[in-house]
Amino acid sequence: MKDLDSAGLDCLAALADERSFERAAQRLAITQSAVSQRLRSLEAQVGQLLVVRSRPLRLTEAGKVLLRYARQLQALRSDVVRELGARVAPHERIAIAVNADSLATWVLPALDGVVQQGLREGFGLELVVDDQDFTHDWLRQGEVLGCVSTVRQALRGCLVQPLGVMRYVAVASPAFLQAQLSAGLTAANFAQTPFLVFNRKDDTQSQWVSKAFGVRAPRLRERFVPSSEAYVRAVCMGWGVGVAPELQLRPLLASGELVALRPEVSVEVALYWHQWKLVTELQAAPARVALLDQIGQALAVGARRELAQA
Structure with a gap:
């Protein structure tokens, strides 16, 4: 050819x-x-x-x-x-896939330096959002050059590095607890209790219930809120029980706006950064790191700062 x-x-x-x-x-x-x-x-x-x-x-x-x-x-x-x-053509950009919860918490601060550099030099960055179990598909299909994923194994031709662990905990508003769960969330009443779910790919709530009550494949009353920020807001408004990143919930728990349910129970989600290997002469020039490598390095530093390290 x-x-x-x-x-x-x-x-x-x-x-x-x-x-x-x-x-x-x-x-x-x-x-x-x-x-x-x-x-x-x-x-x-x-x-x-x-x-x-x-x-x-x-x-x-x-x-x-x-x-x-x-x-x-x-x-x-x-x-x-x-x-x-020179300046990069305006239509060219590097696309990476990230999960919504990471985007709502630690990814933007981690990438700020790269984006500010892009404003000066003219290159663009595109963030594609999907569930952390599915961002890897975007990489496999060639839609993006890197992704934050729960997948541990690297694709052939790709590099992978661990980022850290996002810890998910169950929370509810004080008003919701008083009206719906005065006796607390138990194995007897979880099936009748509304749980907020991000989308139909999201099974974090089921994982938490399974771990908390020893129930295999629990069936929940689900209310879908497909936005990380809106999800937490809906929990604060008393729409139901939420299972969200502890990193995102810390100020709300500290202020008493939300209450942790079974705080000893959590779901730990290990995250990894994957990127395609790009063979370039720039790898031999320490003064200029390839842009995709810069993105990976920035995410690794940001993750070390914010996520639990396993």
């Missing part, structure tokens, strides 16, 4: 991000016809269909393989441009 056309790879990445030919063309500042032509040329090079032209469009398995390569090529190009002292 000949060297893959970089313009075609850029089109593939834009299509993966924008999910339409029109928006991809706007992003790349070219016509839709040019996007289609470059994609067809790339498909002819590899002899396979790369994009299913549906609404929204989606990548084939071969397209996902090339997307991983396109993302890495863009990251390497950004590093070279930065090393030369």
Whole structure:
């Protein structure tokens, strides 16, 4: 196979991000016809269909393989441009996937230095949010170059490092306890008690109940609140029992706005940082660390500062 056309790879990445030919063309500042032509040329090079032209469009398995390569090529190009002292193209950015609870607590402070540097040098950072058990899928499919995940094993071609442990505890508002759980949360009443759940991927509440009461696969009365900040606010408003990161709850527990239930029981979630290995000349230049490595280093430092270390 000949060297893959970089313009075609850029089109593939834009299509993966924008999910339409029109928006991809706007992003790349070219016509839709040019996007289609470059994609067809790339498909002819590899002899396979790369994009299913549906609404929204989606990548084939071969397209996902090339997307991983396109993302890495863009990251390497950004590093070279930065090393030369120029500004990165405005549409280019590095995407990483993080879980919502980390984003609501320690990730933003950890990445602040990298983002401020990006404002000066022109590169962009995109944060993709998913459940910590599923962020790894974004990495595998080539949608992102790094992820915070509960998966311990590295993909082939990736690096992995432990970040720390997020401790989840059960809480409720004093008003909710007085009205609904005057005798406390017990094995006899948990099934009738509303539990707040982030989304249908979230099983932290079930894990906590299983650990607290020795019940296998408990069935809960679930109320879904798909935002970390809104989730904690809903617990404060008395919508039900919540199981959330202790790091996020500390000021509310200290002020008495929330009360811990069975504080000796917790769910520990170990987090890991995964990133693709990018082979670049910059690795030999200590004065300039590759951007993806900077992101990983910043997350590791921030995690050590805020998370429990196992």
